Amino acid sequence: MKEIRRITSELKPSLTAANKRARVEYALMHLERSSLTSQGGINPTFRADMDVVHIDEKWFYRTRKTQNMYLSHREEAPHRECKHKNHIQKIRFLSAMARPRYDAQGNCVFDGKIGVWAYTEWVQAKKKSQNRLRGAWELKPCDKVDREKSREYLVKYVLPAIKEKWPESDR
Template sequence: MHLEPCSITSLGGINPTFRADMDVVHIDEKWFYRTRNTQNMYLSHREEAPHRECKNKSHIQKIMFLSAMARPRYDAQGNCVFDGKIGVWAYTEWVQAKKRSQNRLRGAWELKPADTVDKEKSREYLVKYVLPAIKEKWPESDRWNTIYVQQDNAKTHIKPDDPLFLQEAARGGWDIRMIYQPHLILLTQTY
């Protein structure tokens, strides 16, 4: 739970307050359509309309993105020292073309959106992209504190005790841990 322990009393917690959570990186996925059926564009007389293509307008391809972000940090003068933006990555994979077309030969490698995202793909992106980005962008002043990577409770996410994640997270002396998003608890007060 992300409440300050000192703000919760045994009598029901009259005034619970949330922690600052400066040590939490939030990760989440989102599906997007590559294009829309209809789209209004305002172009000048010198601009050409962008080229859009899809096989059929009822089968518009979707692509999933993984994003990671944390709370921004400011110094005493109000200057931003860490913007909190860790990164955004598209779930893609390299596949060989099955057929020849006017754009490429049969067997040529092309980058395509991933059809499915499972635990293996989720682990791969955490280890290959998210952890290195956290280690690169995290403020040096908080480098030796524990960092929590918070994910929602989707079935495709890895468990907090995943051995490959723990091994890569500890590389270089870092203390990065995976946690689940806390469940929603309704606090009610009676008067």
């Protein structure tokens, strides 16, 4: 008698020849030039890339429909509610980080964390509610993030943070 077994089948991207070529070119771009032309054969090594800042954007839901929690016997489960489960607000974050730096003794002199910023904007309330008056300023997540908004955040937040936090020795 055959057993029934559980498997997980992952969907893998179908790469075209152009995609594969672009991946190889990207990898070659990060190799040390001197290691490719060394004596005694090819011994490729990757560059340290200590002067590269990685920037990433990510959407997050403000809350989940179902959320697992671990409570002690003395705690009550929190009351969570929203207007409609299918209209949970999303917020977008921008993060920047680089490679960490260590001194000769192995102590961390720069952890590589530059910053995380939420795409938000101050808007005036259109209606009066029990929490605020009409026209009061409130902080809301941006509905759309386009090229201009991304550029604004790079110039206003990311570049000053890099200048402030980057190690003096590598400037």
